[in-house]
Amino acid sequence: MWTGTPLFPEAASTMAPRVDALYFFLLGIAGFFSLLIAGLIVYYAVRFHRRTPDQVGAQIHGGMVLEIGWTVIPFLITMVIFVWGASVYYAMARPPDETLNIYVVGKQWMWKFQHLDGQREINELHVPVGRPVKLIMTSEDVIHDVFVPAFRVKADVIPGRYTNLWFQPTKPGRYHLFCAEYCGTRHSGMTGEVIVMEPSEFQTWLSGGVPEGSLASAGAKLFQDLACNTCHRPDAQGRGPVLEGLFGKTVQLQNGETMTVDEAYVRESILNPAAKVAQGFQPIMPTFQGLVSEEQLLELIEYVKSLKALPQVQTR
Ligand code: CUA
16 A cells, blocks of 8 residues: 555565554554644634733633543553554564574674575575564674664664564565664665565575585584584583583573573673683683684584584483
8 A cells, every 4th residue: 555655665574564553553643633733723713812902811720521531541542552562562572483593794884694504695685485584683893783674673783792683574575674873984885685585486595506504514613623622522521511402501600690591692601701601610711702703603603503412411
């Protein structure tokens, strides 16, 4: 209905109609009350204007019905907006369990995308239609912000952290991707395209020309090259924790706190190992700050994720 109107971008994700509906509701309410108030001002100005130079208006005291009316009605309207807005926000903030995960690294001034199978893209992101996609995002330098108007989704990309953004495209096509946080001289040029393809086309695209291998396998190689494997051994004889089956688990720390092993924890443990040492281990691991890039961190994280628990090894 609105696709011909340049004010509204195309609606191409499951979230788009929900955001639009709420937006039109807000517009409708604002429009209704603007017209009502403007109309009443004009009407009263005509109806009650002074007819003779010495006319004095009658004083009115109290008006309980009116007072209650203009308190209760706006309260109910704002509550509808709150509950509705919260439900849309909740749906946006919580990705479904089964998602296609893609890593995003923002830097001045480009977007780098990494698929788990190893494909890398710059300023272009290929995704299949009809499947929930989750972007796991970080920045190499300053704060950026991914914004795909056609999907009605937007999220900050922050150095030193992983933020998520998810969407489910509903129709194939090419959609603009913007940086929506001022990030320096060429911020306005930090744009790209999301290319939504039919699932079969996407599979073809995915299998076409990948020399490097999967992210996890690149991570495995890095794990060897950095000699991580001398301390993190699957047989529990190393000086560091066993990483097999660790991702997603809850671990006990030296200070008694517990911690869920997620992307952020693995990242921190590589860059600042002393920050949260697992119980039963010494803080002897050196930092890898400056030695691994953001992309290499993602490879290592994918490698740790790929390490499934070994049934024959006893964990303590
Ligand atoms: Cu990146 Cu603005």
